[in-house]
């Protein structure tokens with residue numbers, strides 16, 4: 001059963017476990033990541049799609065923002081790759097917007113599939129608030145911090161005061177969760193992107209691309225992950241400082 005807050009809105013998303021430890025949302029009719037390998041999907045779509053290995057060495061301080069925290073797989077994999085590339089030098093802030101936070105035990109179960117994420121998963125679940133308040137910031141060490149905004153992405157993002165260098169658009173498939181791909185929300189994403197910043201997503205749906213372009217992004221199609229023909233990446237022009 002979903003938990004409900006005092007207004008009757010669900011504050012938890014019920015999940016099912018498929019094929020062992022693969023989380024699935026019956027409410028949205030979708031898996032949280034690729035059934036092929038969520039971690040490689042993160043690398044292909046979000047990390048390489050935003051050209052992070054090429055950009056991180058040039059940036060001492062970097063902000064990644066995400067729509068949909070889910071299991072924290074993208075967060076842990078991004079943290080692991082940042083450590084590989086930057087070591088203990090520089091600072092990575094990972095900001096995520098999530099309406100239905102999972103429980104710590106669910107996060108641990110999902111991430112247990114990738115043993116080399118154990119260290120990151122343990123630290124995440126060790127600090128994880130079971131009933132996260134509206135916004136929570138966790139400083140894991142001098143190099144890495146997580147800022148989680150709990151609530152509807154559109155509402156939370158319109159209140160967020162900062163801008164990201166790179167965005168992960170990860171809100172379930174657009175036809176199953178159109179709210180996470182609306183023109184209004186993607187305009188907010190654009191406004192919260194630094195000039196020269198980027199986004200990446202596994203979706204190449206025509207209406208999502210049009211919403212991204214209407215928001216102001218340059219959009220390009222790339223080879224998708226694991227049998228998906230296409231995905232999208234793009235950016236905000238360096239000259240667009242308005």
Ligand SMILES: C[S@@+](CC[C@H](N)C(=O)[O-])C[C@H]1O[C@@H](n2cnc3c(N)ncnc32)[C@H](O)[C@@H]1O
Pocket residue numbers: 013031032033066067068069070071072073074075097098099100101151152153154170171172177179180
């Ligand atoms: C595909 S999953 C994200 C997977 C995640 N990035 C990971 O690493 O596991 C999509 C997430 O979006 C969240 N979500 C769905 N609708 C939302 C909304 N309107 N606002 C904020 N989060 C939402 C879901 O609860 C779910 O956790």
